[in-house]
Amino acid sequence: MTCVKISLKEIPKNSMVEFYFPAQKPWERKPVLLVNYNGEIYALEAFCTHNGLSLEDGFLTDDGRIVCSWHGSVFDVKTGKVLDGPAKRDLKKYNVKIEGDEVIVSE
Numbered sequence: 001m002t003c004v005k006i007s008l009k010e011i012p013k014n015s016m017v018e019f020y021f022p023a024q025k026p027w028e029r030k031p032v033l034l035v036n037y038n039g040e041i042y043a044l045e046a047f048c049t050h051n052g053l054s055l056e057d058g059f060l061t062d063d064g065r066i067v068c069s070w071h072g073s074v075f076d077v078k079t080g081k082v083l084d085g086p087a088k089r090d091l092k093k094y095n096v097k098i099e100g101d102e103v104i105v106s107e
Contacts (some may be wrong), residue, residue, distance in 0.1 A: 003106040004032065011036040011103065018046045018056040020043065021107070032094055032105055037077045043094035043105040044080045046074050050087035071094055 002021045011017050011034050020029040031046035037074050048055055048068040058069040064077045075088035080091030097104045 002030075003104055006034065006103045006105070008041075008098070008101045008103055011041060013039060014060060015075050016058070016060055018054060019105075021105075026039050033066075033091075034103065034105065035060060035066065035077050041098065041103050042077050044075070044077075044091040044094050047090040048083070048087055049091060050085070055091075 004019055004021050006019055007060045013036050016033055016035045017104045018031055018033055020031050023029045033044045033046040035042045037060060042075055046072065047054060048070060050071055050073045055066055055068055058067050060077065065083060066075045066077055070088055073082065074084040075081065075091050076083055080093045082088065082090055
């Protein structure tokens with residue numbers, strides 16, 4: 001099972017940070033967007049499903065929506081579901097486990 005471990009301190013409250021699952025070759029690394037929404041950690045596919053651009057450059061709303069800064073697609077932070085297009089496919093959601101001050105994300 002592929003997993004990534006990150007210190008909880010690296011994901012400030014109400015922020016989004018992009019990390020990568022490890023891989024044998026650098027170009028095979030899979031990006032994951034870690035979101036600290038009101039103290040809860042969520043892990044989602046890191047690139048917008050509309051045009052493949054980074055969601056880390058977008059913003060997190062007060063009501064738990066991730067808005068892509070490129071074309072305005074909107075996703076639910078808790079589920080990855082598309083709430084508004086142009087994206088049509090939901091973001092993949094990853095498993096998150098907190099152990100002490102460490103976040104463990106797995107596929």
